[in-house]
Amino acid sequence: MTAPYLSVFLGFALLGGAHGAASAAGDALRGQALYQSKCTSCHSIDYNGVGPAHQGLFDRKAGGRPDYTYSPALQSSSIVWTEKTLDKWLTNPEKFIPGQKMGIMVPSAKDRADLIAYLEQETAGK
Numbered sequence: 001m002t003a004p005y006l007s008v009f010l011g012f013a014l015l016g017g018a019h020g021a022a023s024a025a026g027d028a029l030r031g032q033a034l035y036q037s038k039c040t041s042c043h044s045i046d047y048n049g050v051g052p053a054h055q056g057l058f059d060r061k062a063g064g065r066p067d068y069t070y071s072p073a074l075q076s077s078s079i080v081w082t083e084k085t086l087d088k089w090l091t092n093p094e095k096f097i098p099g100q101k102m103g104i105m106v107p108s109a110k111d112r113a114d115l116i117a118y119l120e121q122e123t124a125g126k
């Protein structure tokens with residue numbers, strides 16, 4: 001009975017360790033493929049679509065693009081995008097910011113870490 005719990009715990013411990021060692025725990029190359037398959041139907045780095053463009057995302061306030069119409073919930077939140085807040089957002093946007101309007105979740109911690117690594121690399125300096 002304890003084995004599955006132990007492996008989940010070890011998984012988190014390993015992720016946590018990798019995270020401490022490098023600024024981004026994820027694999028940006030894999031993240032790029034995930035971004036293309038899961039995100040580009042609504043987002044791009046440089047242009048607004050159904051969702052806002054992602055350029056300049058890190059350290060920006062959520063809902064911070066003046067040229068995109070956000071939900072009032074996202075717009076009025078006081079969240080700033082970092083690896084940590086993006087991880088929570090992608091895990092369950094509605095739980096993180098109730099009333100927001102993005103309808104997808106990324107349940108895998110590995111996928112989230114890779115997506116965040118890609119975003120961090122791709123939006124740097126933009």
Ligand code: HEC
Pocket residue numbers: 035038039040041042043050051052053057061062063064065069070071073074075086089090099100101102103104106115
């Ligand atoms: C079905 C369309 C759709 C998909 C697919 C989608 N998003 Fe979104 N995303 C949105 C919308 C709409 C918003 C604006 C939410 C709001 O205003 O409440 C948003 C907002 C965001 C924000 C906040 C941006 C800001 O400027 O504050 C981030 C970060 C984000 N999405 C990341 C992602 C990532 C990463 C993926 C792929 C895993 C993804 N989204 C997939 C529609 C989508």
